[in-house]
């Protein structure tokens with residue numbers, strides 16, 4: 001069994017919960033409150049700035065030029081394609097450039113991005129890839145799932161989000177990362193594979209928490 005299949009089996013119950021989370025379901029049927037999506041977009045924009053740095057660290061840790069170039073391409077597409085989707089949504093949802101720039105991370109965004117960057121800075125390339133893989137892979141799974149629902153990708157608000165994450169281009173990036181973890185895991189002892197599995201499980205849990213945070217519009221519990 002490929003290591004990625006083992007990871008998939010491990011987190012499938014959580015991914016099923018993503019697919020039935022009200023935020024995700026309501027994007028699919030178009031009933032999601034605009035205020036919740038607005039909150040999500042701002043937090044996701046902050047998230048993507050830190051996430052892009054994980055790709056930059058991947059380029060630093062790569063040991064061959066092809067892998068280094070691929071991380072550079074992922075960094076570029078996050079900054080210029082994925083974040084462009086967010087900038088376009090910001091315009092439609094009346095989020096000004098200034099509001100995006102001064103926005104502060106929620107506790108979940110802060111915990112998630114800091115965990116990913118901690119693993120990426122301190123760990124091996126395999127650990128870095130284990131931390132970022134649930135982001136790409138679970139979004140691709142959600143995009144594909146929602147894209148199958150009738151009319152979902154044509155929805156005037158959420159259709160573009162669904163089309164982007166269900167796209168072959170996004171799928172190819174996710175597939176590249178899946179193949180990379182399989183290569184990097186080859187020949188590693190069980191103790192190291194368990195460590196990679198733990199990291200993958202943690203960022204998978206954070207992905208679920210991110211949907212929940214967005215649905216609850218959860219900032220810090222105190223006003224100060």
Ligand SMILES: Cc1ncc(CO)c(N)n1
Nearest residue numbers: 044047048135136139210
């Ligand atoms: C929280 C989160 N995870 C994954 C992705 C996909 O890149 C995203 N945009 N946001």
